[in-house]
Structure formats: structure tokens, C-alpha cells
Amino acid sequence: IRLSNSYHGETLGALSVSDVPLYSATYEPLMLDVITVPAPDCFDREDGETCADVARRQFVHMEQALTEHADEVAAVIVEPLVQCAGHMRMYDPEYLRLLREACDRHGVHLIADEIAVGFGRTGSLFACEQGPITPDFMCLSKGLTAGYLPMAAVLTTDTIYQAFYDDYEKLNMFLHSHSYTGNPLACRAALATLDIFESDPVLARNRELAAHIEKRLEPLKAHPHVADVRQHGMIAAVELVQDKSRRTPYPWQERRGLHIYRHGLTRGALLRPLGNVSYLMPPYVITEEQIDFLVEVMTEGIEKAVRA
Numbered sequence: 001i002r003l004s005n006s007y008h009g010e011t012l013g014a015l016s017v018s019d020v021p022l023y024s025a026t027y028e029p030l031m032l033d034v035i036t037v038p039a040p041d042c043f044d045r046e047d048g049e050t051c052a053d054v055a056r057r058q059f060v061h062m063e064q065a066l067t068e069h070a071d072e073v074a075a076v077i078v079e080p081l082v083q084c085a086g087h088m089r090m091y092d093p094e095y096l097r098l099l100r101e102a103c104d105r106h107g108v109h110l111i112a113d114e115i116a117v118g119f120g121r122t123g124s125l126f127a128c129e130q131g132p133i134t135p136d137f138m139c140l141s142k143g144l145t146a147g148y149l150p151m152a153a154v155l156t157t158d159t160i161y162q163a164f165y166d167d168y169e170k171l172n173m174f175l176h177s178h179s180y181t182g183n184p185l186a187c188r189a190a191l192a193t194l195d196i197f198e199s200d201p202v203l204a205r206n207r208e209l210a211a212h213i214e215k216r217l218e219p220l221k222a223h224p225h226v227a228d229v230r231q232h233g234m235i236a237a238v239e240l241v242q243d244k245s246r247r248t249p250y251p252w253q254e255r256r257g258l259h260i261y262r263h264g265l266t267r268g269a270l271l272r273p274l275g276n277v278s279y280l281m282p283p284y285v286i287t288e289e290q291i292d293f294l295v296e297v298m299t300e301g302i303e304k305a306v307r308a
């Protein structure tokens with residue numbers, strides 16, 4: 001079971017649980033059979049609704065899918081709190097709490113793909129902590145090495161580990177590897193990164209920086225073409241629309257975000273858009289002054305984009 005608007009990568013299994021037709025259409029005959037449940041996207045909130053309300057409202061679909069299919073599904077996979085590739089759409093931790101409870105009740109494994117949100121990105125070391133929940137599998141990469149070298153890991157529980165731990169003759173092992181699995185240099189980069197989390201107050205500092213980003217982006221909420229300013233820790237996104245009251249999107253062909261990107265380049269800032277969404281996902285060493293600068297450039301870029 002996957003959520004709508006999900007992204008989990010582009011190898012066949014990961015692509016199958018990603019809801020990105022642009023990437024998967026070509027491989028359609030090879031895709032695994034999956035069940036898609038509408039995401040608890042807080043962008044879809046109605047007047048007076050909180051993100052937690054949306055999470056509870058949308059969870060009905062997940063509950064229904066689990067009730068109907070629990071005996072035939074391998075797992076539920078989610079990106080906790082932020083669907084990054086899916087235009088930085090965000091949802092409330094309440095959904096994780098409900099999902100963990102329902103997966104336990106239905107006997108279905110829960111996979112948390114924290115590849116983008118892990119290692120302090122959303123304010124806690126792992127986004128799942130905000131449920132708070134513990135998944136059965138947790139996918140990690142990106143922040144694991146601070147991006148310096150490629151490395152990924154899947155963490156699991158002792159229960160799963162024990163299911164593959166047996167006498168050698170029974171051949172009951174979990175066989176899965178790549179040529180460079182456990183690459184020593186990548187492992188060293190990961191250890192160096194983990195050392196920094198231990199020696200420096202990275203999470204505390206991130207919370208201060210995130211509060212600064214929030215304060216600086218606040219004025220954009222009133223902009224006539226900004227439908228949403230959303231944030232989970234060190235991910236902040238500004239979504240442009242043609243008509244604010246109806247939330248009518250700009251036609252994607254107009255590439256409004258590209259104007260922000262191009263303006264950014266003239267000012268020495270890399271503001272890569274996701275369609276009509278401009279976002280900040282800065283390295284943790286960013287300073288408050290640099291945040292001020294980025295928000296200033298983004299705001300100028302938005303003016304250009306909406307006038308284009």
C-alpha cells in the first residue's frame with residue numbers, strides 16, 4: 001500500500017510504490033501490483049480544518065484499504081511527514097500515529113522511507129519520532145553521509161531479524177546485496193556524520209534556524225499568488241497559484257518556478273523549483289544571514305514568476 005503523490009526511488013520495486021506516472025509509465029508492464037491510498041496532504045485542508053483534522057479525515061481510506069486487503073499486502077510504505085519529491089507536500093504526525101496503530105491491529109508491516117527526512121531534517125533526528133512511532137523498516141540514505149558519499153541502509157526490528165536467523169543448513173537467510181555494499185569509505189563518511197550529531201547540538205541549532213526560516217517566510221503568506229507556506233523543520237515550501245481563493249494552480253506548462261530559479265542564479269542562489277513550488281532545504285551549516293538572503297531572493301523571484 002502506497003500513498004498518492006509518493007516517491008520512493010526508481011528501481012523497479014521502489015518505482016512501483018511511487019505514484020509518479022511520468023517516471024513509471026514506460027515500465028508499466030514491470031510494475032508490482034500496488035494499492036494506492038489518498039495522502040493526508042494538508043494542502044487539501046478545508047476552511048477551519050487543521051492538518052491533524054485532514055490526517056484523521058484521510059485516514060478513513062487507509063483503514064478501509066487495510067480492512068479489505070490486510071491478508072494480501074506486504075506492507076504500507078510512507079514518507080513520514082513530507083513528500084519531498086511530490087512537491088514538498090506535508091502532513092500531520094497524527095497520521096503516523098493512526099497508521100502505526102492500524103498496521104499493528106491488521107498485522108501489516110510499516111515501512112518508513114526516511115531517505116529525505118531522516119537525520120534531523122524535520123526537527124527530530126527521525127521524522128517518525130514525531131508520531132511518535134517505530135516503523136518495522138526504516139530506509140535511510142542522503143543525510144546518513146551528509147551527502148558526501150552514496151550510502152543507504154534499511155533498519156529493522158529484532159522480530160524481523162530473528163525471522164531470518166537460523167541454523168546455517170536451513171538456508172533461511174536474507175540474501176540481498178550490491179557490489180559495494182558496506183563500502184568502507186562511505187561507512188567512514190557516515191560515521192563522521194554521526195559523530196557530528198553526537199558532538200554538536202545539530203538538532204537544537206536546526207530548531208533555531210527553522211524558527212528563523214518560519215519568521216522570514218511569514219510575510220509571503222499574504223502574497224496574492226501564494227496559496228501555502230508550509231514547513232516541517234528544515235524544509236520549507238512556498239506554493240504559487242494562479243487564483244488564491246480557489247487554489248487554481250498555474251498550468252504546469254508555464255513553468256512559473258523556472259523564473260524563480262533563473263532569478264536565483266543571477267543573485268548567486270540555487271533555488272531549484274518543483275513545478276510551482278519554491279522551497280528551502282538548506283544544509284544545516286546555513287547561517288541566519290544566509291537564510292535572510294535566500295528568502296529575499298526567493299521573494300524577488302516570486303514577483304518575477306507571477307508577473308511573467
Ligand SMILES: *Cc1c(COP(=O)(O)O)cnc(C)c1O
Binds near residue numbers: 007011
Ligand atoms: C531520494 C529519495 C529516494 C531515492 O533514493 P535512491 O538512493 O536514489 O534510490 C527514495 N525515497 C525518498 C523519500 C527520497 O527522497
